[in-house]
Amino acid sequence: MMPNIVFSLIAKSIYRDSYMLVWSIVLPLGLFIGLGSYFDNDSYRESLLVGSILISVIMGAINTSGFWMMTQRKRGVFKLIKLSSLSTTKFVVCSVLARLLIFIIITLLLMLLGKLIFGLTIGVRGALSLIFITIVGGICFNAIGYIIASRASNEGMMNMSSTLCSMPMIFFSSAFYSLDNAPQWIQFISKLNPFQYAAELGKGALMGEGNASLFNALMLVILALICAVIAVKTFRYE
Amino acid sequence: MQTLIEVKEAELSFNGKQVLKRLNLDVKEGEVLAIIGPNGAGKSTLIDAMLGIKQLDSGRISSWTDNMRGGVGVQFQTPSFFPGLDVRDNLKLFAAVNGKCVSNHEIEDVLRHCHLLDAGNRNAYNLSGGQQKRLAIAIALIHQPALIILDEPTASLDPSARNEIKSIIAALAQQQTSVVFTSHDMNEVRKLADRIVFVRDGAVCVEGTLEALLTAYGTDDLDECYELILNGGGL
Numbered sequence: 001m002m003p004n005i006v007f008s009l010i011a012k013s014i015y016r017d018s019y020m021l022v023w024s025i026v027l028p029l030g031l032f033i034g035l036g037s038y039f040d041n042d043s044y045r046e047s048l049l050v051g052s053i054l055i056s057v058i059m060g061a062i063n064t065s066g067f068w069m070m071t072q073r074k075r076g077v078f079k080l081i082k083l084s085s086l087s088t089t090k091f092v093v094c095s096v097l098a099r100l101l102i103f104i105i106i107t108l109l110l111m112l113l114g115k116l117i118f119g120l121t122i123g124v125r126g127a128l129s130l131i132f133i134t135i136v137g138g139i140c141f142n143a144i145g146y147i148i149a150s151r152a153s154n155e156g157m158m159n160m161s162s163t164l165c166s167m168p169m170i171f172f173s174s175a176f177y178s179l180d181n182a183p184q185w186i187q188f189i190s191k192l193n194p195f196q197y198a199a200e201l202g203k204g205a206l207m208g209e210g211n212a213s214l215f216n217a218l219m220l221v222i223l224a225l226i227c228a229v230i231a232v233k234t235f236r237y238e
Numbered sequence: 239m240q241t242l243i244e245v246k247e248a249e250l251s252f253n254g255k256q257v258l259k260r261l262n263l264d265v266k267e268g269e270v271l272a273i274i275g276p277n278g279a280g281k282s283t284l285i286d287a288m289l290g291i292k293q294l295d296s297g298r299i300s301s302w303t304d305n306m307r308g309g310v311g312v313q314f315q316t317p318s319f320f321p322g323l324d325v326r327d328n329l330k331l332f333a334a335v336n337g338k339c340v341s342n343h344e345i346e347d348v349l350r351h352c353h354l355l356d357a358g359n360r361n362a363y364n365l366s367g368g369q370q371k372r373l374a375i376a377i378a379l380i381h382q383p384a385l386i387i388l389d390e391p392t393a394s395l396d397p398s399a400r401n402e403i404k405s406i407i408a409a410l411a412q413q414q415t416s417v418v419f420t421s422h423d424m425n426e427v428r429k430l431a432d433r434i435v436f437v438r439d440g441a442v443c444v445e446g447t448l449e450a451l452l453t454a455y456g457t458d459d460l461d462e463c464y465e466l467i468l469n470g471g472g473l
Contacts, residue, residue: 005331005334005339006331009327009330009331012323013321013322014322015322016323017322072320074316076315076318077318079286079289079318080312080332081335082290083289083291084307084335084336085335085336086335086337091335237291238286238291
């Protein structure tokens, strides 16, 4: 009973966040429909679908979630949670699950729009892969957002740090263009980039390029675990 | 009276500065205890240490229960609440995290007690400063804790909002609820506190009832008494 109340009210608080609405819903939907209408190419639209899903997840997790965490910390909410009967771990898990739920709904919506507007064919394997990158990517990017939130002392620093983190992750990936001809140093950075593994996994699943799927999935899970451990270690109550 | 919290020889450094220096303090059941002292004296750090949020370098803090979790209600200087939720949902959420499922009747009671009945359905973020402070106090009360700690509950508020919060604390005192509060408002301290503790440079330099302090310093003005203590007087 109590966990249900806690989860539903935390979720309500998160879903009423206007940043969430803009970064995780309006931006990816606009990006997918806008660019998808402009480029009449199924292969590109599939790639765009994966990119839009990941944009929704990374923006919602690093920028919005990180900002939410920092605000709650500054307000003393975590100190109150520490004094309450609920463990901080359960509280954080509730907030991550609430975000993952909305990310999954947006992913399903984007897939539906891809099918209805652009006639994309998304098989069961493709759909499951996209949900997988939404969940594991969501955990990874949420953890990164929490790490930044633990270090940021004010809203300005949080805004700058989250943007400086999320933008290079998007640009140094093959979500929207190929990195085959990119300089060596960008290709090296992309090997440490969870966004890149999520993008490759999603694109591979949609386009039937299954060879590297397991490797990409494994790397994404490993990076998510590393980020989650760092987020736990660096967590601050105040 | 049972001792709820006992602080013994507490020492704590923070950002390279020793904030608490062999500090001793006890909080008794049913009393309203005011902690006063200048800015930076260590009042808020003392509260954090009492609550276990900050760990002592040395010394000991014991409480009436092995696990204070859920047994204490706190209002910090910055009002703590969830901005996306209305006042009622905030109360429901903070009751739930303290293991209590509150009825609408209980919520109405707390809202009435904290003069927030009219604001119950408003988003907490859109409340005035005074209302946000009262919401933070309502959140501290909602799970009916054994001890309530209020850190500068009336700071930065207009006289009307101050009076409303004073009346909340006075009502708690009448119910024999244990309350610890910090304040810079000597009028408020005079009206509400059963016992006063003066913290200066991280240590308790004077403590006692209002009458005892005024008698000891030969004045009937608590503001004057405060200045005397601040300028080096100790009992």
